[in-house]
Amino acid sequence: MRLDVFSIFPEYLAALDLSLVGKAAKSGLLDVRVHDLRDWTHDRHRTVDDTPSGGGAGMVMKPEPWGEALDAVAPVDGPAQPRLIVPTPAGRPFSQELAYELAAEPWLAFACGRYEGIDARVAEYAGERMRVDEVSIGDYVLNGGEVAVLVMVEAVARLLPGVIGNPESLAEESHSGDGLLEYPVYTKPTSWRGHDVPDVLLSGNHALIAQWRHDQAVRRTAERRPDLLAAWGGVVAGKDDAAA
Numbered sequence: 001m002r003l004d005v006f007s008i009f010p011e012y013l014a015a016l017d018l019s020l021v022g023k024a025a026k027s028g029l030l031d032v033r034v035h036d037l038r039d040w041t042h043d044r045h046r047t048v049d050d051t052p053s054g055g056g057a058g059m060v061m062k063p064e065p066w067g068e069a070l071d072a073v074a075p076v077d078g079p080a081q082p083r084l085i086v087p088t089p090a091g092r093p094f095s096q097e098l099a100y101e102l103a104a105e106p107w108l109a110f111a112c113g114r115y116e117g118i119d120a121r122v123a124e125y126a127g128e129r130m131r132v133d134e135v136s137i138g139d140y141v142l143n144g145g146e147v148a149v150l151v152m153v154e155a156v157a158r159l160l161p162g163v164i165g166n167p168e169s170l171a172e173e174s175h176s177g178d179g180l181l182e183y184p185v186y187t188k189p190t191s192w193r194g195h196d197v198p199d200v201l202l203s204g205n206h207a208l209i210a211q212w213r214h215d216q217a218v219r220r221t222a223e224r225r226p227d228l229l230a231a232w233g234g235v236v237a238g239k240d241d242a243a244a
């Protein structure tokens with residue numbers, strides 16, 4: 001997979017060179033290219049923003065640098081076009097489902113906005129030749145798109161075959177398995193500062209352990225995410241499970 005990221009703070013994306021994503025990049029699974037949007041400005045101050053049309057607080061990112069950046073990296077007459085992801089508080093919610101969808105794409109491009117956002121015509125213009133998704137990573141406002149891109153790239157990259165060491169663990173995760181939250185995990189020592197590992201986990205009885213983990217997942221989901229339990233209860237569980 002090829003990943004292009006556009007930002008006025010390219011150093012923010014240095015984190016992509018670390019850990020999982022860094023390893024995937026070195027092994028050739030990922031081809032990550034970070035671009036400084038100011039490379040496509042032509043004035044002395046390398047201007048990327050201007051006042052909002054119609055008034056209002058703050059500044060808005062000008063369309064020209066974005067248009068030139070997209071044309072340079074994904075030429076109109078090129079052999080392929082990326083799927084463009086634009087983080088925004090006003091976007092569709094990012095989810096594990098969307099992460100799987102994006103992991104299947106050969107080429108993703110991420111546009112990191114700053115200020116009050118990017119001139120809306122950029123997404124319109126890009127939409128004329130590539131798929132554009134405006135995506136939110138949660139109902140809170142960040143200062144720009146870079147952190148959202150780090151979140152999405154990590155969630156997507158770990159789904160790529162060969163990136164994560166232990167693919168079985170992907171199957172058991174929240175939001176991608178049975179729709180429940182994960183059960184609590186433990187390791188040695190079995191007793192630590194007066195807190196013990198639950199006996200069932202030391203029993204060696206795999207059926208009992210599986211049942212205990214399921215019950216814990218249902219309990220946790222009911223406590224912390226009743227919205228998920230409602231969906232789960234409606235779709236998968238029988239009446240006795242949901243009541244567990």
Ligand SMILES: Nc1cc(-c2ccc3ccn(Cc4ccc(CN5CCCCC5)cc4)c3c2)n[nH]1
Pocket residue numbers: 087088089112113114115116117118135136137138139140141142143144145148
């Ligand atoms: N999930 C999530 C993604 C983001 C995100 C992503 C990208 C950018 C680019 C800039 N910001 C900062 C920002 C965006 C919106 C406002 C509100 N403002 C109201 C009046 C009309 C204009 C917009 C304020 C500041 C961003 C924030 N935050 N949270």
